[in-house]
Amino acid sequence: MLVIDKYAYTNRIVNWSPKIKGLVWLMCMVIAFQPIVWLKAILIVAVAADTIFVTKVSLHRYLKWFYVILPFLLLSIIGIVFTMSASKTQLYFPIHLFGNYFGVSKAMLPKGLLLGVQVLAAVVSTYWFALTTPFRQILDLLVSLHLSNLIIEETMLMYRFIFIFIDSFEEIHRAQNLRFGYRNIRTSLHSLSILVKMLFEQIMVNYEAMTHALDAKLYDGEFKVGKSRPQND
Amino acid sequence: MIELKNVSFAYEKNRPTLKNISLKLGEDNENIVGIIGPNGSGKSTLFLNLVGMLKPSQGEIFVDGVPIKYGKRALNELRKKVGIVFQNSDQQIFYSIVQDDIAFALHNLKLPQAEIDARVDRVLKELDIESIRNKPIQYLSGGQKKRVAIAGILVLRSEWLLLDEPTAGLDPDGKRRMLALMKRLVANGQKIIVSSHDMDFMYEICDHFFILNNGQIVKSGRKKDVFLDEQLLNDCKLEQPWLVKIHQKLHLPLYADQQDLFNQQESELKGREQQ
Numbered sequence A: 001m002l003v004i005d006k007y008a009y010t011n012r013i014v015n016w017s018p019k020i021k022g023l024v025w026l027m028c029m030v031i032a033f034q035p036i037v038w039l040k041a042i043l044i045v046a047v048a049a050d051t052i053f054v055t056k057v058s059l060h061r062y063l064k065w066f067y068v069i070l071p072f073l074l075l076s077i078i079g080i081v082f083t084m085s086a087s088k089t090q091l092y093f094p095i096h097l098f099g100n101y102f103g104v105s106k107a108m109l110p111k112g113l114l115l116g117v118q119v120l121a122a123v124v125s126t127y128w129f130a131l132t133t134p135f136r137q138i139l140d141l142l143v144s145l146h147l148s149n150l151i152i153e154e155t156m157l158m159y160r161f162i163f164i165f166i167d168s169f170e171e172i173h174r175a176q177n178l179r180f181g182y183r184n185i186r187t188s189l190h191s192l193s194i195l196v197k198m199l200f201e202q203i204m205v206n207y208e209a210m211t212h213a214l215d216a217k218l219y220d221g222e223f224k225v226g227k228s229r230p231q232n233d
Numbered sequence B: 001m002i003e004l005k006n007v008s009f010a011y012e013k014n015r016p017t018l019k020n021i022s023l024k025l026g027e028d029n030e031n032i033v034g035i036i037g038p039n040g041s042g043k044s045t046l047f048l049n050l051v052g053m054l055k056p057s058q059g060e061i062f063v064d065g066v067p068i069k070y071g072k073r074a075l076n077e078l079r080k081k082v083g084i085v086f087q088n089s090d091q092q093i094f095y096s097i098v099q100d101d102i103a104f105a106l107h108n109l110k111l112p113q114a115e116i117d118a119r120v121d122r123v124l125k126e127l128d129i130e131s132i133r134n135k136p137i138q139y140l141s142g143g144q145k146k147r148v149a150i151a152g153i154l155v156l157r158s159e160w161l162l163l164d165e166p167t168a169g170l171d172p173d174g175k176r177r178m179l180a181l182m183k184r185l186v187a188n189g190q191k192i193i194v195s196s197h198d199m200d201f202m203y204e205i206c207d208h209f210f211i212l213n214n215g216q217i218v219k220s221g222r223k224k225d226v227f228l229d230e231q232l233l234n235d236c237k238l239e240q241p242w243l244v245k246i247h248q249k250l251h252l253p254l255y256a257d258q259q260d261l262f263n264q265q266e267s268e269l270k271g272r273e274q275q
Helices: A003-010 A020-032 A037-055 A061-068 A070-081 A108-132 A134-146 A147-180 A185-216 B043-050 B072-081 B098-108 B113-125 B142-154 B172-187 B199-205 B230-235 B242-250 B260-275
Strands: A084-085 A091-097 A102-103 B001-014 B013-025 B032-036 B058-063 B084-085 B159-166 B191-196 B208-213 B217-219
Touching: A003 A108, A003 B032, A003 B142, A020 A037, A020 A108, A020 A134, A020 B242, A037 A061, A037 A108, A070 A084, A070 A108, A084 A091, A102 A108, A134 A147, A147 A185, A185 B072, A185 B084, B001 B043, B013 B043, B032 B043, B032 B199, B043 B159, B043 B191, B072 B084, B072 B172, B084 B142, B098 B113, B098 B142, B098 B260, B113 B142, B142 B172, B172 B191, B172 B199, B191 B199, B199 B242, B208 B230
Parallel strands: B032 B191, B032 B208, B084 B159, B159 B191
Antiparallel strands: A084 A102, A091 A102, B001 B013, B001 B058, B208 B217
Protein backbone atom coordinates (compact mmCIF):
# COMPACT_ATOMS: atom_id res chain seq x y z
CA MET A 1 0.00 0.00 0.00
CA LEU A 2 1.28 3.43 -0.89
CA VAL A 3 1.04 5.67 2.15
CA ILE A 4 1.36 8.71 -0.06
CA ASP A 5 -2.04 7.89 -1.54
CA LYS A 6 -3.84 8.04 1.80
CA TYR A 7 -3.20 11.75 2.29
CA ALA A 8 -5.04 12.52 -0.94
CA TYR A 9 -8.25 11.28 0.67
CA THR A 10 -7.88 12.72 4.15
CA ASN A 11 -6.46 16.23 3.74
CA ARG A 12 -8.05 19.52 4.71
CA ILE A 13 -8.88 20.59 1.13
CA VAL A 14 -10.09 17.25 -0.19
CA ASN A 15 -13.44 18.76 -1.16
CA TRP A 16 -12.06 21.62 -3.20
CA SER A 17 -13.00 21.43 -6.85
CA PRO A 18 -10.33 19.52 -8.80
CA LYS A 19 -10.36 22.31 -11.37
CA ILE A 20 -9.21 24.84 -8.76
CA LYS A 21 -6.49 22.51 -7.59
CA GLY A 22 -5.43 21.91 -11.19
CA LEU A 23 -5.31 25.67 -11.77
CA VAL A 24 -3.25 26.25 -8.62
CA TRP A 25 -0.84 23.56 -9.78
CA LEU A 26 -0.58 25.19 -13.22
CA MET A 27 0.18 28.58 -11.66
CA CYS A 28 2.86 27.01 -9.48
CA MET A 29 4.40 25.46 -12.60
CA VAL A 30 4.45 28.86 -14.33
CA ILE A 31 6.20 30.38 -11.31
CA ALA A 32 8.63 27.46 -11.20
CA PHE A 33 9.73 28.05 -14.78
CA GLN A 34 9.61 31.86 -15.01
CA PRO A 35 13.02 33.62 -14.85
CA ILE A 36 12.92 35.39 -11.45
CA VAL A 37 14.82 33.19 -9.00
CA TRP A 38 13.65 34.61 -5.65
CA LEU A 39 10.02 33.97 -6.66
CA LYS A 40 10.87 30.31 -7.13
CA ALA A 41 12.50 30.16 -3.74
CA ILE A 42 9.43 31.69 -2.11
CA LEU A 43 7.25 29.22 -4.01
CA ILE A 44 9.20 26.25 -2.66
CA VAL A 45 8.93 27.39 0.94
CA ALA A 46 5.29 28.48 0.69
CA VAL A 47 4.00 25.40 -1.11
CA ALA A 48 5.97 23.02 1.10
CA ALA A 49 4.60 24.71 4.21
CA ASP A 50 1.08 24.62 2.81
CA THR A 51 1.41 20.92 1.91
CA ILE A 52 2.44 20.07 5.44
CA PHE A 53 -0.43 22.16 6.80
CA VAL A 54 -3.27 20.79 4.68
CA THR A 55 -2.19 17.15 4.71
CA LYS A 56 -1.08 17.15 8.38
CA VAL A 57 1.94 15.09 7.37
CA SER A 58 4.98 15.20 9.66
CA LEU A 59 7.97 17.20 8.41
CA HIS A 60 10.15 14.13 8.72
CA ARG A 61 7.93 12.03 6.48
CA TYR A 62 7.51 14.87 3.98
CA LEU A 63 11.27 15.28 3.65
CA LYS A 64 11.65 11.54 3.22
CA TRP A 65 9.54 11.62 0.06
CA PHE A 66 12.24 13.74 -1.55
CA TYR A 67 14.75 10.91 -1.23
CA VAL A 68 13.08 9.40 -4.27
CA ILE A 69 13.90 12.30 -6.56
CA LEU A 70 17.07 13.61 -4.92
CA PRO A 71 19.48 11.15 -6.59
CA PHE A 72 18.18 12.09 -10.03
CA LEU A 73 18.35 15.78 -9.28
CA LEU A 74 21.86 15.62 -7.81
CA LEU A 75 23.17 13.51 -10.67
CA SER A 76 21.90 15.98 -13.26
CA ILE A 77 23.37 18.95 -11.39
CA ILE A 78 26.70 17.17 -10.99
CA GLY A 79 26.68 16.34 -14.68
CA ILE A 80 26.14 19.98 -15.55
CA VAL A 81 28.54 21.75 -13.20
CA PHE A 82 31.60 19.48 -13.25
CA THR A 83 33.76 19.84 -16.31
CA MET A 84 37.28 19.45 -17.78
CA SER A 85 39.04 22.54 -18.95
CA ALA A 86 42.49 23.52 -20.34
CA SER A 87 42.74 26.60 -18.17
CA LYS A 88 42.61 26.86 -14.41
CA THR A 89 40.79 30.20 -14.42
CA GLN A 90 37.42 28.91 -15.65
CA LEU A 91 37.06 26.50 -12.73
CA TYR A 92 36.43 26.51 -9.00
CA PHE A 93 38.51 23.94 -7.08
CA PRO A 94 40.61 22.88 -10.10
CA ILE A 95 42.38 19.54 -9.94
CA HIS A 96 45.27 18.82 -12.31
CA LEU A 97 44.37 15.70 -14.26
CA PHE A 98 45.99 14.26 -17.44
CA GLY A 99 47.36 17.66 -18.48
CA ASN A 100 43.95 19.29 -18.10
CA TYR A 101 42.03 20.70 -15.17
CA PHE A 102 38.95 19.09 -13.66
CA GLY A 103 36.54 21.07 -11.46
CA VAL A 104 33.37 23.05 -11.07
CA SER A 105 32.76 25.26 -14.07
CA LYS A 106 32.37 28.96 -13.18
CA ALA A 107 30.00 29.49 -16.10
CA MET A 108 27.85 26.43 -15.45
CA LEU A 109 27.51 26.60 -11.66
CA PRO A 110 24.70 29.21 -11.65
CA LYS A 111 22.92 27.29 -14.39
CA GLY A 112 23.14 24.06 -12.43
CA LEU A 113 21.85 25.68 -9.27
CA LEU A 114 19.05 27.37 -11.21
CA LEU A 115 18.05 23.99 -12.59
CA GLY A 116 18.04 22.58 -9.06
CA VAL A 117 15.76 25.30 -7.73
CA GLN A 118 13.50 25.02 -10.77
CA VAL A 119 13.08 21.28 -10.47
CA LEU A 120 12.57 21.45 -6.73
CA ALA A 121 9.86 24.09 -7.17
CA ALA A 122 8.09 21.96 -9.76
CA VAL A 123 8.33 18.82 -7.66
CA VAL A 124 7.10 20.53 -4.49
CA SER A 125 4.10 21.85 -6.43
CA THR A 126 3.35 18.47 -7.97
CA TYR A 127 3.56 16.80 -4.55
CA TRP A 128 1.07 19.37 -3.31
CA PHE A 129 -1.34 18.43 -6.09
CA ALA A 130 -0.85 14.68 -5.72
CA LEU A 131 -1.21 14.80 -1.96
CA THR A 132 -4.40 16.85 -1.94
CA THR A 133 -6.33 15.42 -4.89
CA PRO A 134 -8.06 12.04 -4.67
CA PHE A 135 -7.76 9.93 -7.77
CA ARG A 136 -11.41 10.21 -8.75
CA GLN A 137 -10.96 14.01 -8.84
CA ILE A 138 -7.93 13.66 -11.08
CA LEU A 139 -10.05 11.57 -13.45
CA ASP A 140 -12.76 14.24 -13.36
CA LEU A 141 -10.18 16.85 -14.23
CA LEU A 142 -8.89 14.77 -17.16
CA VAL A 143 -12.44 14.20 -18.41
CA SER A 144 -13.35 17.88 -18.21
CA LEU A 145 -10.15 18.75 -20.11
CA HIS A 146 -11.54 16.54 -22.91
CA LEU A 147 -8.42 14.43 -23.12
CA SER A 148 -8.61 11.34 -25.29
CA ASN A 149 -10.41 8.39 -23.75
CA LEU A 150 -7.36 6.20 -24.27
CA ILE A 151 -5.22 8.34 -21.95
CA ILE A 152 -7.92 8.47 -19.28
CA GLU A 153 -8.56 4.73 -19.54
CA GLU A 154 -4.85 4.03 -19.22
CA THR A 155 -4.50 6.32 -16.20
CA MET A 156 -7.44 4.66 -14.49
CA LEU A 157 -6.19 1.11 -15.10
CA MET A 158 -2.68 1.97 -13.98
CA TYR A 159 -3.94 3.39 -10.71
CA ARG A 160 -5.99 0.24 -10.15
CA PHE A 161 -3.27 -2.27 -10.89
CA ILE A 162 -0.16 -0.55 -9.58
CA PHE A 163 -1.26 -1.45 -6.05
CA ILE A 164 -1.73 -5.12 -6.90
CA PHE A 165 1.67 -5.10 -8.56
CA ILE A 166 3.36 -3.48 -5.55
CA ASP A 167 1.63 -5.95 -3.22
CA SER A 168 2.86 -8.96 -5.22
CA PHE A 169 6.33 -7.49 -5.35
CA GLU A 170 6.39 -6.99 -1.58
CA GLU A 171 5.02 -10.46 -0.87
CA ILE A 172 7.66 -12.20 -2.96
CA HIS A 173 10.41 -9.92 -1.69
CA ARG A 174 9.45 -10.59 1.92
CA ALA A 175 9.36 -14.36 1.38
CA GLN A 176 12.79 -14.26 -0.22
CA ASN A 177 14.18 -12.00 2.46
CA LEU A 178 12.96 -14.34 5.18
CA ARG A 179 14.96 -17.12 3.61
CA PHE A 180 18.13 -14.99 3.38
CA GLY A 181 17.71 -14.26 -0.32
CA TYR A 182 19.28 -10.83 0.06
CA ARG A 183 22.30 -11.59 2.24
CA ASN A 184 24.93 -10.42 -0.20
CA ILE A 185 25.21 -9.02 -3.68
CA ARG A 186 25.42 -12.42 -5.34
CA THR A 187 22.28 -13.86 -3.71
CA SER A 188 20.52 -10.50 -4.09
CA LEU A 189 21.02 -10.53 -7.83
CA HIS A 190 19.87 -14.12 -8.00
CA SER A 191 16.77 -13.44 -5.88
CA LEU A 192 15.95 -10.33 -7.86
CA SER A 193 16.02 -12.26 -11.10
CA ILE A 194 13.67 -14.88 -9.64
CA LEU A 195 11.39 -12.11 -8.39
CA VAL A 196 11.15 -10.58 -11.85
CA LYS A 197 10.48 -14.01 -13.36
CA MET A 198 7.70 -14.69 -10.84
CA LEU A 199 6.06 -11.33 -11.43
CA PHE A 200 6.10 -12.06 -15.14
CA GLU A 201 4.52 -15.48 -14.61
CA GLN A 202 1.86 -13.96 -12.40
CA ILE A 203 1.03 -11.49 -15.15
CA MET A 204 0.38 -14.38 -17.52
CA VAL A 205 -1.84 -16.23 -15.02
CA ASN A 206 -3.73 -13.08 -14.04
CA TYR A 207 -4.18 -12.18 -17.67
CA GLU A 208 -6.14 -15.37 -18.30
CA ALA A 209 -8.33 -14.96 -15.22
CA MET A 210 -9.02 -11.33 -16.10
CA THR A 211 -9.97 -12.22 -19.65
CA HIS A 212 -12.65 -14.51 -18.21
CA ALA A 213 -13.86 -11.82 -15.85
CA LEU A 214 -14.01 -9.29 -18.70
CA ASP A 215 -16.03 -11.77 -20.76
CA ALA A 216 -18.47 -12.21 -17.89
CA LYS A 217 -18.95 -8.44 -17.84
CA LEU A 218 -19.51 -8.30 -21.60
CA TYR A 219 -16.37 -6.21 -22.24
CA ASP A 220 -16.32 -4.83 -25.78
CA GLY A 221 -12.93 -3.18 -25.98
CA GLU A 222 -13.53 0.04 -24.10
CA PHE A 223 -13.40 1.14 -20.49
CA LYS A 224 -15.75 4.04 -20.20
CA VAL A 225 -14.62 6.69 -17.75
CA GLY A 226 -17.17 9.43 -17.26
CA LYS A 227 -17.52 12.20 -14.74
CA SER A 228 -18.19 11.07 -11.22
CA ARG A 229 -21.73 11.40 -9.97
CA PRO A 230 -22.51 14.11 -7.45
CA GLN A 231 -22.18 12.71 -3.97
CA ASN A 232 -25.37 12.39 -2.04
CA ASP A 233 -23.97 10.82 1.07
CA MET B 1 -33.15 -24.64 -16.32
CA ILE B 2 -29.61 -25.61 -17.16
CA GLU B 3 -29.00 -29.15 -18.31
CA LEU B 4 -25.74 -30.95 -19.02
CA LYS B 5 -25.85 -34.02 -21.23
CA ASN B 6 -22.80 -36.30 -21.13
CA VAL B 7 -20.41 -33.36 -20.82
CA SER B 8 -16.69 -34.09 -20.81
CA PHE B 9 -13.93 -31.55 -20.84
CA ALA B 10 -10.16 -31.94 -21.12
CA TYR B 11 -7.46 -29.26 -20.95
CA GLU B 12 -5.00 -31.87 -22.24
CA LYS B 13 -5.91 -34.71 -24.51
CA ASN B 14 -6.69 -38.01 -22.74
CA ARG B 15 -6.62 -36.35 -19.32
CA PRO B 16 -10.22 -35.22 -18.87
CA THR B 17 -11.02 -32.79 -16.04
CA LEU B 18 -14.77 -33.42 -16.37
CA LYS B 19 -15.91 -36.93 -17.20
CA ASN B 20 -19.28 -37.60 -18.76
CA ILE B 21 -21.36 -35.35 -16.52
CA SER B 22 -25.12 -35.31 -16.89
CA LEU B 23 -27.19 -33.21 -14.55
CA LYS B 24 -30.09 -30.80 -14.32
CA LEU B 25 -29.76 -27.53 -12.42
CA GLY B 26 -32.71 -25.51 -11.21
CA GLU B 27 -35.58 -27.92 -11.06
CA ASP B 28 -38.59 -26.86 -8.98
CA ASN B 29 -37.76 -25.84 -5.42
CA GLU B 30 -34.05 -25.86 -6.15
CA ASN B 31 -33.07 -22.23 -5.83
CA ILE B 32 -29.55 -22.65 -4.51
CA VAL B 33 -27.69 -25.57 -5.99
CA GLY B 34 -24.41 -26.53 -4.39
CA ILE B 35 -21.48 -28.11 -6.21
CA ILE B 36 -19.28 -29.63 -3.53
CA GLY B 37 -15.87 -31.04 -4.25
CA PRO B 38 -12.28 -30.99 -3.00
CA ASN B 39 -9.52 -28.92 -4.60
CA GLY B 40 -8.90 -29.92 -8.17
CA SER B 41 -12.15 -31.83 -8.55
CA GLY B 42 -13.24 -29.69 -11.51
CA LYS B 43 -15.67 -27.24 -9.89
CA SER B 44 -14.23 -24.15 -11.54
CA THR B 45 -13.87 -25.93 -14.88
CA LEU B 46 -17.53 -26.92 -14.70
CA PHE B 47 -18.48 -23.28 -14.06
CA LEU B 48 -16.40 -22.03 -16.99
CA ASN B 49 -18.22 -24.56 -19.17
CA LEU B 50 -21.60 -23.34 -17.92
CA VAL B 51 -20.93 -19.77 -19.10
CA GLY B 52 -19.39 -20.81 -22.40
CA MET B 53 -15.83 -19.73 -21.58
CA LEU B 54 -14.74 -23.29 -22.11
CA LYS B 55 -16.38 -25.58 -24.64
CA PRO B 56 -17.05 -29.21 -23.69
CA SER B 57 -14.95 -31.63 -25.69
CA GLN B 58 -17.93 -33.97 -25.67
CA GLY B 59 -21.59 -33.57 -24.89
CA GLU B 60 -23.75 -30.48 -24.80
CA ILE B 61 -25.11 -27.91 -22.36
CA PHE B 62 -28.69 -26.71 -22.66
CA VAL B 63 -29.99 -23.50 -21.14
CA ASP B 64 -33.78 -23.40 -21.09
CA GLY B 65 -33.80 -26.24 -23.59
CA VAL B 66 -31.54 -24.52 -26.12
CA PRO B 67 -27.96 -25.76 -26.63
CA ILE B 68 -25.23 -23.17 -25.94
CA LYS B 69 -23.85 -21.65 -29.13
CA TYR B 70 -20.35 -20.24 -29.13
CA GLY B 71 -20.65 -17.22 -31.42
CA LYS B 72 -19.88 -13.85 -29.82
CA ARG B 73 -23.44 -12.58 -29.87
CA ALA B 74 -24.91 -15.82 -28.56
CA LEU B 75 -22.37 -15.88 -25.75
CA ASN B 76 -23.24 -12.31 -24.77
CA GLU B 77 -26.89 -13.32 -24.56
CA LEU B 78 -25.92 -16.34 -22.45
CA ARG B 79 -23.90 -14.19 -20.06
CA LYS B 80 -26.82 -11.84 -19.58
CA LYS B 81 -28.74 -14.87 -18.44
CA VAL B 82 -25.97 -16.56 -16.46
CA GLY B 83 -23.68 -14.29 -14.44
CA ILE B 84 -20.51 -15.60 -12.84
CA VAL B 85 -18.44 -14.30 -9.93
CA PHE B 86 -14.95 -15.76 -9.65
CA GLN B 87 -12.99 -16.61 -6.57
CA ASN B 88 -10.31 -13.94 -6.73
CA SER B 89 -11.92 -10.52 -6.43
CA ASP B 90 -8.84 -8.60 -7.51
CA GLN B 91 -8.91 -10.29 -10.88
CA GLN B 92 -12.42 -9.08 -11.67
CA ILE B 93 -12.47 -5.51 -10.41
CA PHE B 94 -11.05 -3.24 -13.08
CA TYR B 95 -11.98 0.27 -12.09
CA SER B 96 -10.27 2.11 -9.28
CA ILE B 97 -13.48 3.39 -7.67
CA VAL B 98 -16.24 1.10 -6.38
CA GLN B 99 -19.28 2.53 -8.14
CA ASP B 100 -17.44 2.93 -11.45
CA ASP B 101 -16.59 -0.74 -11.41
CA ILE B 102 -20.12 -1.83 -10.60
CA ALA B 103 -21.43 0.16 -13.57
CA PHE B 104 -18.88 -1.39 -15.96
CA ALA B 105 -21.04 -4.22 -17.37
CA LEU B 106 -23.97 -1.85 -17.85
CA HIS B 107 -21.84 0.58 -19.85
CA ASN B 108 -20.78 -2.36 -22.01
CA LEU B 109 -24.47 -3.06 -22.65
CA LYS B 110 -24.81 0.61 -23.65
CA LEU B 111 -27.76 1.20 -21.35
CA PRO B 112 -28.95 4.79 -20.82
CA GLN B 113 -27.15 6.61 -17.99
CA ALA B 114 -30.28 7.02 -15.86
CA GLU B 115 -30.93 3.30 -15.94
CA ILE B 116 -27.29 2.57 -15.07
CA ASP B 117 -27.40 4.95 -12.09
CA ALA B 118 -30.65 3.45 -10.84
CA ARG B 119 -29.38 -0.12 -11.07
CA VAL B 120 -26.07 0.73 -9.40
CA ASP B 121 -27.83 2.54 -6.54
CA ARG B 122 -30.14 -0.38 -6.02
CA VAL B 123 -27.34 -2.95 -5.88
CA LEU B 124 -25.24 -0.77 -3.57
CA LYS B 125 -28.16 -0.69 -1.18
CA GLU B 126 -28.93 -4.39 -1.54
CA LEU B 127 -25.37 -5.38 -0.72
CA ASP B 128 -24.99 -2.82 2.03
CA ILE B 129 -21.97 -1.14 0.45
CA GLU B 130 -23.37 2.35 -0.09
CA SER B 131 -20.89 3.83 2.36
CA ILE B 132 -17.92 2.72 0.25
CA ARG B 133 -19.28 3.68 -3.16
CA ASN B 134 -16.64 6.37 -3.73
CA LYS B 135 -13.75 4.50 -2.16
CA PRO B 136 -10.73 3.32 -4.12
CA ILE B 137 -10.63 -0.47 -4.38
CA GLN B 138 -7.25 -0.86 -2.68
CA TYR B 139 -8.65 0.35 0.65
CA LEU B 140 -11.37 -2.31 0.86
CA SER B 141 -11.27 -5.43 2.99
CA GLY B 142 -11.48 -8.88 1.40
CA GLY B 143 -15.17 -9.18 2.27
CA GLN B 144 -15.94 -5.77 0.83
CA LYS B 145 -14.06 -6.56 -2.38
CA LYS B 146 -16.04 -9.78 -2.67
CA ARG B 147 -19.29 -7.86 -2.40
CA VAL B 148 -18.14 -5.33 -5.00
CA ALA B 149 -17.29 -8.22 -7.35
CA ILE B 150 -20.77 -9.71 -6.81
CA ALA B 151 -22.41 -6.31 -7.26
CA GLY B 152 -20.66 -5.92 -10.63
CA ILE B 153 -22.48 -9.03 -11.85
CA LEU B 154 -25.77 -8.53 -9.98
CA VAL B 155 -26.42 -5.29 -11.90
CA LEU B 156 -26.88 -7.45 -15.00
CA ARG B 157 -29.97 -8.91 -13.30
CA SER B 158 -29.23 -12.31 -14.72
CA GLU B 159 -31.57 -15.18 -13.97
CA TRP B 160 -28.65 -17.31 -12.74
CA LEU B 161 -25.80 -16.34 -10.50
CA LEU B 162 -22.74 -18.59 -10.35
CA LEU B 163 -20.58 -18.11 -7.26
CA ASP B 164 -17.19 -19.84 -7.31
CA GLU B 165 -15.96 -20.39 -3.73
CA PRO B 166 -17.70 -17.31 -2.34
CA THR B 167 -16.47 -17.83 1.23
CA ALA B 168 -12.80 -18.48 0.44
CA GLY B 169 -10.68 -16.11 2.47
CA LEU B 170 -13.59 -14.49 4.31
CA ASP B 171 -13.66 -14.01 8.08
CA PRO B 172 -16.66 -15.25 10.11
CA ASP B 173 -18.38 -11.90 9.73
CA GLY B 174 -17.83 -11.96 5.98
CA LYS B 175 -19.21 -15.48 5.84
CA ARG B 176 -22.31 -14.54 7.81
CA ARG B 177 -22.93 -11.60 5.49
CA MET B 178 -22.50 -13.84 2.46
CA LEU B 179 -25.03 -16.28 3.88
CA ALA B 180 -27.54 -13.51 4.57
CA LEU B 181 -26.96 -11.98 1.15
CA MET B 182 -27.56 -15.25 -0.67
CA LYS B 183 -30.74 -15.87 1.29
CA ARG B 184 -31.98 -12.38 0.44
CA LEU B 185 -31.19 -12.82 -3.26
CA VAL B 186 -33.06 -16.12 -3.39
CA ALA B 187 -36.04 -14.54 -1.65
CA ASN B 188 -36.08 -12.02 -4.54
CA GLY B 189 -36.22 -14.83 -7.07
CA GLN B 190 -32.52 -15.15 -7.93
CA LYS B 191 -31.30 -18.64 -8.78
CA ILE B 192 -27.84 -19.44 -7.52
CA ILE B 193 -25.28 -22.14 -8.23
CA VAL B 194 -22.49 -22.13 -5.70
CA SER B 195 -19.31 -24.16 -5.52
CA SER B 196 -17.32 -24.70 -2.34
CA HIS B 197 -15.81 -27.22 0.02
CA ASP B 198 -16.89 -25.26 3.07
CA MET B 199 -19.22 -28.03 4.25
CA ASP B 200 -21.08 -26.22 7.02
CA PHE B 201 -21.70 -23.22 4.81
CA MET B 202 -22.98 -25.35 1.96
CA TYR B 203 -25.15 -27.45 4.25
CA GLU B 204 -26.78 -24.34 5.62
CA ILE B 205 -27.46 -22.50 2.37
CA CYS B 206 -28.13 -24.98 -0.45
CA ASP B 207 -31.25 -26.95 -1.14
CA HIS B 208 -29.81 -29.35 -3.68
CA PHE B 209 -26.32 -30.80 -3.89
CA PHE B 210 -23.95 -32.38 -6.35
CA ILE B 211 -20.75 -33.92 -5.06
CA LEU B 212 -18.01 -33.68 -7.62
CA ASN B 213 -14.89 -35.78 -7.25
CA ASN B 214 -12.23 -36.36 -9.86
CA GLY B 215 -14.39 -34.84 -12.58
CA GLN B 216 -17.38 -37.04 -11.87
CA ILE B 217 -20.64 -36.54 -10.02
CA VAL B 218 -20.47 -39.18 -7.29
CA LYS B 219 -23.64 -38.26 -5.46
CA SER B 220 -26.52 -35.84 -5.71
CA GLY B 221 -29.67 -35.04 -3.85
CA ARG B 222 -31.00 -33.07 -0.92
CA LYS B 223 -29.52 -32.55 2.54
CA LYS B 224 -30.58 -35.87 3.95
CA ASP B 225 -29.43 -37.78 0.87
CA VAL B 226 -25.87 -36.66 0.37
CA PHE B 227 -24.33 -36.09 3.80
CA LEU B 228 -25.14 -39.24 5.69
CA ASP B 229 -22.51 -41.42 4.02
CA GLU B 230 -19.41 -40.48 6.04
CA GLN B 231 -17.14 -42.90 4.19
CA LEU B 232 -18.00 -41.44 0.80
CA LEU B 233 -17.33 -37.89 1.99
CA ASN B 234 -14.00 -38.94 3.49
CA ASP B 235 -13.04 -40.66 0.26
CA CYS B 236 -13.74 -37.40 -1.54
CA LYS B 237 -11.43 -35.53 0.90
CA LEU B 238 -14.49 -33.82 2.37
CA GLU B 239 -16.14 -34.08 5.76
CA GLN B 240 -19.61 -34.14 7.21
CA PRO B 241 -21.19 -30.86 8.27
CA TRP B 242 -21.28 -30.57 12.09
CA LEU B 243 -25.08 -30.72 12.16
CA VAL B 244 -24.93 -34.10 10.44
CA LYS B 245 -22.20 -35.27 12.82
CA ILE B 246 -24.25 -34.52 15.92
CA HIS B 247 -27.21 -36.17 14.25
CA GLN B 248 -25.30 -39.40 13.66
CA LYS B 249 -23.04 -39.46 16.70
CA LEU B 250 -25.37 -38.00 19.34
CA HIS B 251 -28.60 -39.22 17.77
CA LEU B 252 -30.13 -35.77 17.70
CA PRO B 253 -32.65 -35.05 14.96
CA LEU B 254 -31.19 -33.86 11.64
CA TYR B 255 -31.59 -30.09 11.74
CA ALA B 256 -31.78 -28.02 8.57
CA ASP B 257 -29.55 -25.27 9.96
CA GLN B 258 -28.09 -23.84 13.17
CA GLN B 259 -31.10 -21.68 13.90
CA ASP B 260 -33.37 -24.68 13.58
CA LEU B 261 -31.30 -26.57 16.15
CA PHE B 262 -31.28 -23.70 18.63
CA ASN B 263 -34.98 -22.98 18.26
CA GLN B 264 -36.01 -26.58 18.78
CA GLN B 265 -33.66 -27.20 21.70
CA GLU B 266 -34.84 -24.02 23.35
CA SER B 267 -38.49 -24.93 23.09
CA GLU B 268 -37.65 -28.38 24.43
CA LEU B 269 -35.88 -26.85 27.43
CA LYS B 270 -38.82 -24.59 28.09
CA GLY B 271 -41.15 -27.55 27.86
CA ARG B 272 -39.08 -29.40 30.46
CA GLU B 273 -39.05 -26.42 32.82
CA GLN B 274 -42.79 -26.15 32.68
CA GLN B 275 -43.18 -29.80 33.63
